[in-house]
Amino acid sequence: MFKPKLMHNLLAPLIAANTVSADLQANDMSNHNGLEILANQLERLQFDCHILPVDEGRGKWNLIAHRAGTASNRHGLLFSGHIDTVAADESLWSHNPFTLRSHSDLFFGLGVTDMKGFFAVLVSILQNLEMQNKLPITIVATADEETTMAGARALAAEMFSQPALAILGEPTRMRPVLSHKGYLAYQLRLHSTGGHSSFPDANKNCINAVTSVNQALINKASQWKSQIRHPEFSVPFPTINLGALHAGDSVNKICSHLTLNFDVRPTPGLSSEQIFTELNQAIKQSLKGYKVHYELNDLYLPVTSFASSATDDRKDVIQQHCSCHFAHENYVTEAGFFERLGIPTIVLGPGSIEQAHQVNEFVSWEQLTLAHNIYAKLIHQWCY
16 A cells, blocks of 8 residues: 555655765765665565666766566566756755655655655555566666766666666656657857957957857757757757856956857757757858857767657557656656667656756655556556
């Protein structure tokens, strides 16, 4: 029987484990303790658990927990999520973010939606099922999804026994997601010989030059908008966002150095190689006539867009149990990495993305119960 007290007992130790993943080294924490807690819960249910290194120097690990099938060790279900969270400013929270609290059918805590509640739901289901599943059940918990996605990048096909389907439990309000955009971040550096401001040379000024670059990037985004349409997305075209600009060091000097950080969210079918080539050509053309050199580099490793390869019969079953239409999202997840390993994937998890990364993050008991009921039906139907 799925009850709030059971959920609290399973979820509280996961929330208490500080598994923050952050670019700022002072905030970045090891995720090993959180994985040990989850592994201990699963080992009691006869899962074979392996905590594998991703970046030992930073204390980053993946967990792969597997319970073989009695009839076959192939074509079962894989459930995956990330154990890390974003950092929290405790001064803004109404309580300690690492202490699970409940009030009015809501559970509060850092990562409770994104996405430790997902793991607690799975454990609660498995506690109430016979351990003699006919087809295998695999649970994966990855590192560093909130920063580099290093955990998902470290996964390899030989780690898994050819699952028929992977369910990625990111918060979707239990509405199945069949595709999402990718994410590419770039850093553009401009530099020139500069000079004294009493002898202004507009063609040497990196701030002047970047205005031309900005317009070229805006034009490229407009071109994509007019030529590429994916009506299933709420923003049905690739986008470019100019995010951060840092330039110069003195008001009485011609600006000789500048850094522009920007991102691209491509729709499926637009490769990172094609995007880089188009951006590079546009920037090079925009700087003609300027005495400025440029370098364009990845700010982070690319995250590919995702389009599910799940079979129609699998999708039909999930849609039947969820009683809602499929979704297509503008955000990114680790789903594309599983698809690249040849594992058909659907994103389906409790809670709302609107609560992720928020002060006083919460997930409702209603969402956890819905996830429990749907996952239990899928496991029973496809693994028993």
